[in-house]
Amino acid sequence: MGRTMSWKTPIPLTERKQGANMDYLRxxxxxxxxxxxKDTPLHRAEDLSQKLGxxxxxxxxxxxxxxxxxxxxxxxxxLSLTADQREKGVVAVSGGNHAQSVAFSANALQxxxxxxxPRHTSHNKYAAVKxxxxxxxxxxxxxxxxxxxxx
Numbered sequence: 001m002g003r004t005m006s007w008k009t010p011i012p013l014t015e016r017k018q019g020a021n022m023d024y025l026r027x028x029x030x031x032x033x034x035x036x037x038k039d040t041p042l043h044r045a046e047d048l049s050q051k052l053g054x055x056x057x058x059x060x061x062x063x064x065x066x067x068x069x070x071x072x073x074x075x076x077x078x079l080s081l082t083a084d085q086r087e088k089g090v091v092a093v094s095g096g097n098h099a100q101s102v103a104f105s106a107n108a109l110q111x112x113x114x115x116x117x118p119r120h121t122s123h124n125k126y127a128a129v130k131x132x133x134x135x136x137x138x139x140x141x142x143x144x145x146x147x148x149x150x151x
Contacts (some may be wrong), residue, residue: 006089036108038064049109066100066132074101086111095121103133116140 042057049056061069080088089112092102099115106113115129119141129139 031072031076032079033072036065036075036105037072037121040064051135055074059141066097066128067106068097068101070097071101071104074098075105075108078111080103080112089113091116093117096125099129100132103137105131106136107134108135113137116142118143120144 025090040060040063042059045056045058047053059069061067061072074092078086081090086109090102090106091114091133092099093116094102095117099117102113105111113132113133113136115137117126117129117139121141126139126141129137
């Protein structure tokens with residue numbers, strides 16, 4: 001498929017950007033999320049790179065336990081909660097990957113969570129949230145659309 005890289009792979013000097021971009025990359029590399037989140041590989045998309053005349057890399061977030069990148073943000077946020085906030089728990093409104101990610105992180109960190117999902121959420125998504133959340137995710141089916149759960 002192409003060259004495999006990791007976020008921890010040093011970036012050649014010729015490919016580095018100065019200033020804020022490097023600070024942003026450093027914050028990603030140094031994030032405290034890797035107790036639960038995998039350091040997934042980058043794959044160079046050979047055909048697409050050639051077609052566009054640039055180096056195009058795909059980040060393989062489908063290698064995460066929840067098969068998506070949203071685990072990174074959910075877990076990072078939950079790690080930042082104070083002890084009081086953790087005790088009170090978290091609420092997420094999602095019928096998909098974010099719901100699974102919050103449930104997975106909540107279970108790992110033993111933080112109570114309430115996941116509000118639309119009534120028409122697929123059985124597979126519901127079952128995944130239940131499985132990932134274990135005893136720490138309470139699922140509430142509400143409304144026909146996700147925005148109703150927010151209101």
